[in-house]
Amino acid sequence: MMRGRVAYAGAIHEAWPDANGVRLADGRVRREDELVWLAPIEVGTIFALGLNYAEHAKELQFTKQEEPLVFLKGPGTVIGHRGVTRRPADVAFMHYECELAVVIGRTAQDVKRENAMRHVAGYMIANDYAIRDYLENYYRPNLRVKNRDGGTVLGPWFVDAADVEDVTQLELRTFVNGTLQQRGNTRDLVTDIPALIEYLSSFMTLAPGDVILTGTPEGIVNVNAGDEVVCEIDGLGRLVNTIASDADFGRV
Amino acid sequence: MFALADHLLHPEGTALPRDVDANAAAALLARGIACRAPVNGAVYGTLLNDRAALNALGDALHAPPYKAPPQAPVLYLKPRNTLAGHRARVVVPDDALGVEVGVEVGASLGIVIGRTATRLSVERAFDYIAGYTLVADLSVPHASVYRPSVRFRARDGFCVIGPALVAARHVPAPDDLAIKVSLNGREIFAASTASSVRKVAQLLADVTDFMTLGAGDVITLGVPYGSPVAHIGDTATLSIGTWPPLDVSFIDAREQAGEQP
Numbered sequence: 001m002m003r004g005r006v007a008y009a010g011a012i013h014e015a016w017p018d019a020n021g022v023r024l025a026d027g028r029v030r031r032e033d034e035l036v037w038l039a040p041i042e043v044g045t046i047f048a049l050g051l052n053y054a055e056h057a058k059e060l061q062f063t064k065q066e067e068p069l070v071f072l073k074g075p076g077t078v079i080g081h082r083g084v085t086r087r088p089a090d091v092a093f094m095h096y097e098c099e100l101a102v103v104i105g106r107t108a109q110d111v112k113r114e115n116a117m118r119h120v121a122g123y124m125i126a127n128d129y130a131i132r133d134y135l136e137n138y139y140r141p142n143l144r145v146k147n148r149d150g151g152t153v154l155g156p157w158f159v160d161a162a163d164v165e166d167v168t169q170l171e172l173r174t175f176v177n178g179t180l181q182q183r184g185n186t187r188d189l190v191t192d193i194p195a196l197i198e199y200l201s202s203f204m205t206l207a208p209g210d211v212i213l214t215g216t217p218e219g220i221v222n223v224n225a226g227d228e229v230v231c232e233i234d235g236l237g238r239l240v241n242t243i244a245s246d247a248d249f250g251r252v
Numbered sequence: 253m254f255a256l257a258d259h260l261l262h263p264e265g266t267a268l269p270r271d272v273d274a275n276a277a278a279a280l281l282a283r284g285i286a287c288r289a290p291v292n293g294a295v296y297g298t299l300l301n302d303r304a305a306l307n308a309l310g311d312a313l314h315a316p317p318y319k320a321p322p323q324a325p326v327l328y329l330k331p332r333n334t335l336a337g338h339r340a341r342v343v344v345p346d347d348a349l350g351v352e353v354g355v356e357v358g359a360s361l362g363i364v365i366g367r368t369a370t371r372l373s374v375e376r377a378f379d380y381i382a383g384y385t386l387v388a389d390l391s392v393p394h395a396s397v398y399r400p401s402v403r404f405r406a407r408d409g410f411c412v413i414g415p416a417l418v419a420a421r422h423v424p425a426p427d428d429l430a431i432k433v434s435l436n437g438r439e440i441f442a443a444s445t446a447s448s449v450r451k452v453a454q455l456l457a458d459v460t461d462f463m464t465l466g467a468g469d470v471i472t473l474g475v476p477y478g479s480p481v482a483h484i485g486d487t488a489t490l491s492i493g494t495w496p497p498l499d500v501s502f503i504d505a506r507e508q509a510g511e512q513p
Contacts, residue, residue: 045333072329074329149463207332
């Protein structure tokens with residue numbers, strides 16, 4: 001099942017795809033653009049992977065890694081489908097990152113890879129923005145690059161794991177203003193989902209609602225204010241985001 | 253919003269936290285109770301905010317892999333699995349070779365946010381602070397601050413907070429607080445928030461320029477340089493002034509599993 005979380009007419013609703021738009025839990029059917037889309041779930045800990053697609057690692061001139069490059073993100077960075085993300089006026093390189101987001105469904109502690117997928121509840125699309133101008137070499141990637149308000153777009157749907165036929169064969173695509181810029185496939189993950197769960201749960205407890213952003217493939221380009229960025233993953237939907245300027249956010 | 257009247261603490265085994273005066277808090281703790289972390293918002297750690305820590309890096313700040321001194325605050329997340337309270341028992345891990353290398357006890361001032369804080373000015377930052385607390389920001393000792401593994405700071409129980417949140421009105425000078433750490437009753441480390449590069453208000457202004465802090469979130473002013481290392485069997489006691497001190501015990505993994513070590 002696919003389900004989203006939307007704000008409409010003064011309340012927050014669970015919502016499902018419908019032939020005529022989006023169906024709310026109370027039976028109302030509305031157009032997608034009549035709703036305010038929130039992240040499909042209330043997230044727990046957010047893990048993100050750096051350089052987890054072989055070609056993207058090459059693109060950024062990285063060599064073999066000793067262990068997965070994991071960093072953590074705070075809840076304030078999350079926004080939903082059709083949201084708006086600010087591009088500061090003083091930067092030269094801000095880019096999207098289309099990623100498969102894995103949602104944990106069961107507490108996981110010292111889980112071995114052969115049992116790891118039992119702990120997955122489902123999947124979402126993530127667009128995890130970065131601003132490379134702000135990259136500094138302390139506790140990389142530093143939070144000013146990767147933990148900005150509105151920098152992590154999730155949705156539109158949470159999709160049950162049982163409804164994804166083969167999570168190791170999903171194509172990811174990003175379009176900027178309708179032009180295909182990024183394309184990859186989850187078959188090329190350097191550290192796959194079971195290995196990530198085994199790794200993380202070997203030193204910390206994972207809990208339901210925790211989210212692992214599994215990294216982005218090659219094909220990142222700069223985006224500018226006014227650009228529409230659409231991330232797609234096979235079977236998970238189409239996640240739309242718009243880039244806005246400092247002026248849109250009341251900054252001069 | 254997140255409001256706190258006096259001293260907020262959450263005794264283990266009770267459903268809700270208690271908000272009591274300093275005497276009542278001291279009396280509760282004198283009974284030897286353990287506590288849960290008194291907050292459950294997001295917790296952010298700050299690093300290299302101590303002049304001594306920057307001085308110790310010296311020329312290395314300009315050499316690879318760092319290449320330049322830090323500009324923005326150096327921050328990291330302490331995820332929810334790390335949160336623990338007074339009298340927590342924290343497992344000391346072995347390194348890859350099976351050697352117990354200990355746990356660094358980073359005694360920090362925790363700044364507790366009272367209401368949604370976005371783009372604060374230095375002048376108004378204190379209006380957004382509900383109170384302060386002690387944070388034992390634990391980590392597996394690691395030399396490089398370039399791209400350290402998340403397993404050094406994100407282990408279960410590696411962020412011990414409390415025992416109490418102390419209301420801001422009791423803390424007129426957060427930028428001049430003495431921090432002490434004792435190990436097994438012997439004082440082994442002293443620091444002060446006065447040596448911070450960014451003071452409390454400046455840190456909040458710089459951080460909230462790009463990320464909002466929510467009510468009940470905690471951000472540390474930063475781990476002081478030269479923090480002590482604890483080993484299995486040790487108990488660390490952290491203190492700031494007359495605040496209720498925070499105890500953390502360090503145990504073997506087998507002890508946690510209920511076996512005799």
